[in-house]
Amino acid sequence: MSLYAIGDLHLSFSTNKPMDVFGPAWKNHVDKLRAGFSALAEDDVCVLCGDISWAMNLDEAEEDFRFIDGLPGKKIILKGNHDLWWTSMAKMTAFLERNGFESISFLHNNAYFYGEDAAICGTRGWFYEESKGVAHDKKMIDREALRLETSLKAGGERDKYVFLHYPPRYGNYTCPEILELLKAYEVKICCSGHLHAESLRWAFNGWHDHTKHICVSGDGIGFKPCKIL
Numbered sequence: 001m002s003l004y005a006i007g008d009l010h011l012s013f014s015t016n017k018p019m020d021v022f023g024p025a026w027k028n029h030v031d032k033l034r035a036g037f038s039a040l041a042e043d044d045v046c047v048l049c050g051d052i053s054w055a056m057n058l059d060e061a062e063e064d065f066r067f068i069d070g071l072p073g074k075k076i077i078l079k080g081n082h083d084l085w086w087t088s089m090a091k092m093t094a095f096l097e098r099n100g101f102e103s104i105s106f107l108h109n110n111a112y113f114y115g116e117d118a119a120i121c122g123t124r125g126w127f128y129e130e131s132k133g134v135a136h137d138k139k140m141i142d143r144e145a146l147r148l149e150t151s152l153k154a155g156g157e158r159d160k161y162v163f164l165h166y167p168p169r170y171g172n173y174t175c176p177e178i179l180e181l182l183k184a185y186e187v188k189i190c191c192s193g194h195l196h197a198e199s200l201r202w203a204f205n206g207w208h209d210h211t212k213h214i215c216v217s218g219d220g221i222g223f224k225p226c227k228i229l
């Protein structure tokens with residue numbers, strides 16, 4: 001059993017969204033994803049770090065979820081800024097049950113136990129620069145920090161592995177609210193996505209305090225899930 005992560009599948013089976021806006025790496029990216037996931041076994045777990053589907057609602061996202069469900073291993077999904085289909089946990093869980101998507105679950109104010117002593121925690125996170133008003137930023141960051149802490153607490157005494165959509169460090173930018181939580185809960189590894197094409201050069205891969213940060217954006221890792229454990 002292994003733990004993997006990849007962000008930004010940006011699927012569009014029902015919405016026909018051209019992906020070349022993200023650069024040449026996205027040519028045939030669904031085929032690359034299929035090939036990348038072929039290394040996984042059924043008892044492996046892969047966290048999908050947001051920007052899952054271009055769909056605007058769950059009905060529209062059904063074919064994208066069918067593709068994800070067909071990939072080997074268990075898939076744990078968290079929210080990205082483009083996941084406009086995201087709704088309440090109750091509605092999303094009912095959607096999974098209705099469609100028989102048994103290999104998929106959602107990471108949202110919760111945690112999943114992995115192996116003997118690891119916990120999978122996470123939330124979307126936030127970029128200061130994503131919105132203009134400072135007060136609005138602060139509100140969003142505080143809300144995301146609260147969600148992350150709820151998830152970390154749900155992990156109990158286990159070693160914490162955190163998965164975010166927005167990187168808490170990027171170029172000269174840092175998100176202290178998130179980084180402080182990673183430190184306080186002695187998080188081992190923090191994976192994030194969101195960055196594409198040119199912006200990948202500013203991705204932070206390395207150590208901050210005692211947490212190892214890894215950028216797992218799909219195009220940054222050739223659409224091959226990154227092995228975490």
Ligand SMILES: [Fe+2]
Pocket residue numbers: 051080081082165193194195
């Ligand atoms: Fe994103």
Ligand SMILES: [Fe+2]
Pocket residue numbers: 008010051080082194195196
């Ligand atoms: Fe993305």
